[in-house]
Amino acid sequence: MRRFVSPGLVASMVLGLACEPAAPPVPGPASGGSTGSGGTTPSGSGGTTASGGSTGGGGVSSSGGTPGAGGTATGGLPSAGGAPAAGGADGSGGSTGGASGAGGSQGWLSMAETVRIMPLGDSITAEGSCWRHDLWNKLEDAGITNIDFVGTLTASDCGGNYDSDNEGHGGLLVTEVTDVYWEMWFEATNPDVVLLHFATNDVWNSIPTETILAAHQNLVTKLRAVNPNVIVLEAQILPMSASQCAPCQTSIPALNAAMPAWAAENSTDVSPIFVVDQYTGFDVVADTMDGVHPYTASGADKVASRWFDAIVELY
Secondary structure, eight states: OOOOOOOOOOSSEEEOOOOOOOOSOOOOOOOOOOOOOOOOOOOSSSOOOOOOOOOOOOOOOOOOOOOTTTOOOOOOSSSOOOOOOOOOOOOOOOOOOOOOOOOOOOOOSSSOOOOOEEEEEEESSSSTTOOOHHHHHHHHHHTOEEEOOOOOEOOOOOOOOSOOEEEETTOOOGGGGOHHHHHHHHHHHHEEEEEEEHHHHHHHHTTTHHHHHHHHHHHHHHHHHHHHHHHEEEEEOOBBTTTSSHHHHHHHHHHHHHHHHHHHHHOOSSSEEEEESTTTTTTTSSSSSSSSSSSSSHHHHHHHHHHHHHTTOOO
């Protein structure tokens, strides 16, 4: 399977990942999960603007074979690093999205307590894009200062001056992550909120939608074993350019369209899943350098703004 090497909400409602060095050497789709209902309806559009910061340096770029083809990733356990790869062209626009839904109530989070937020995914979450930096600053500027970003990884990008802890593993497929890794990551950090943008490499490697969502269901099961009240913000993933992945022009919208029903089925009254539309309005030309990653200031700001709007609605 080919992977791109680079640097590295609903419940019953809608709000509204990318590649780098290697994955754990423990492949195989996961399964499981629980069902339920409930939740609230954060909005997933817009947000305030912020500068994008600088892109992460280091590493080497890689070319990618033919669009939509398989391939391999290098290295052992995932880590940061790598520079954006060349390429990227025009991509598809529009999508699922908007802000709608029903049920639940506001006030999932309290300003009186520290909220542990885990950015979780692949290289779109990893070092290289400044959206985590921008999101941290948006929250601080809005007076939301009881936030602790958590993860077993720490980035040193985008000028620092923010909590850079994260769980972004470049090159990783969510369907490859086995229970030992979920348990290790979640037990080490005990997140209250998870920002989940995790399926880009899977779609890129032609993994079916149902297999990807089964892996997400297992992920949620492992999260709830650590924190029964965890809130999952599930991103409808960013588009990719046709030059990077031609089949992704239909498979990404198909996955994104399936997420609201999956989230509604697996959300519970105490542990909601909210779908956040990260797809609509993202321009693979203006908002990336490579047709995949939000390495530009505008791309980082768009991603950060959607997460910001969703988090604010939890208070």
